[in-house]
Amino acid sequence: MKETCMSAQGNAPHVLYVAWGYPPCRGGGVYRALATANAFAAQGARVTVLTATRETFLNYTGADTSLEELIDPRIEVVRVPFDWPNLETDLRKWSPWRVLTPKLWRKARVRLDTRDFPEVGYGPWKRPLEEAAQRIHDADPVDLVVASANPNVDFTVAHHLHRVAGVPYVMDYRDAWMLDVFDGGLLHEEGSRVAKLEKELVDAATEVWFVNEPIRRWHTLRYPSTAERMHVVANGYDPEFAPSPRLEPPAPDKPLNFGYIGTVSAKVPLAEFAEGWSIARRRSAALAGATAQIWGYLGFYATPSPHLVRLVADHADDGLSYAGPLPKQRVREVYDTFDAALLILGAGLYVTSGKVFEYAASALPIVSVHDPRNAASDVLEGYPLWFPVTDLGPETVADAIEKAAEAARTADESVRSACRDFAVRYSRDLQLEPRVAALLAGVSGSATESTERSA
Structure with missing residues (x-):
């Protein structure tokens, strides 16, 4: 489903931004996703966002619909249906098998979830995502993919278009995939599907972004051949919504x-x-x-x-x-x-x-x-x-x-x-602007070539 349509054409680079958590999602990562896509649009790119349907957030996670007003009107939003059986609370939609044998149903659900991609709950979204991305690319060739986790299934779009069309991509980690950011251990075993897949994705990425230096440093040690392409892009605050600095103390008789x-x-x-x-x-x-x-x-x-x-x-x-x-x-x-x-x-x-x-x-x-x-x-x-x-x-x-x-x-x-x-x-714009500018400068030539070929 396409929500808005951009009028900008010409040879501006076409950036595909992939983020499950995009407005009206109310999760903490939504602000980074919103700001990143807007930053590319502000610097002249033609931006398409690939995300989940509004109903996903309204039904499952809670939503902040006011965030939709903040999407740059030049951005095209393509929403892909997302099914989340584990969070379905309407018993009328449960199968007899689930009602009668819930433990067996959950085990089978995990196997189904991770069949195409090793991520419980999100794995089945891999195929619909890739198909939607391919349709977007066929209609208007993509010059750069920026995929934001989590969920990490978002990265599959980047890998797919890179594999079939050589499109460069950025992996934007909000947290980490292998690293447990709380205890410093591994979330997945060495040699697991996740370990192999992450290495393949990181090795082929044009850039890999992290929110702080400790997480970036951990990944440079794990993937030294990619270290020079790893960058810290801190979250920052959004100036238009940041609190006004309080320069005076409260009234003496007012409880704190x-x-x-x-x-x-x-x-x-x-x-x-x-x-x-x-x-x-x-x-x-x-x-x-x-x-x-x-x-x-x-x-x-x-x-x-x-x-x-x-x-x-x-x-x-x-x-x-x-x-x-x-x-x-x-x-x-x-x-x-x-x-x-x-x-x-x-x-x-x-x-x-x-x-x-x-x-x-x-x-x-x-x-x-x-x-x-x-x-x-x-x-x-x-x-x-x-x-x-x-x-x-x-x-x-x-x-x-x-x-x-x-x-x-x-x-x-x-x-x-x-x-x-x-x-x-x-300020968040100070964190994003240098990397966005560098990426767009790197793909502007390919965008011009694509326009000339289609003329």
């Missing part, structure tokens, strides 16, 4: 409001934060009447995780609350209600989180409740109002919260201005 924005997964130490928050709030005068709000999704799906809902409810008497999903259009408005920001992340040397850049743009005190070795620490090193924990013990977390509360009351305009200036380097 701490806030978290993002998806809370099972890896996020929300329980450790909640315990530390309760301790700090009970013993600190600066936190009298203070509140802590969790904005976003509790879990990866549309229905909040019951466990996380109970966890928040258990600390409601101490001012902790769940505020619900947050449309992108309201992000700036909600930041304006915060007096300090809570960066609560899962442990891992390779974990950054796109939110860290947006937090820095707020110029607010930032409490980092995560393993100090996280890559997010590299981003915030030198931020004047950063309050990291040294471990996740409740007392340690409480100490960091109390220090941030004091700073929220006392930090003057010069300190807050320094926070604002610190964040400028992390």
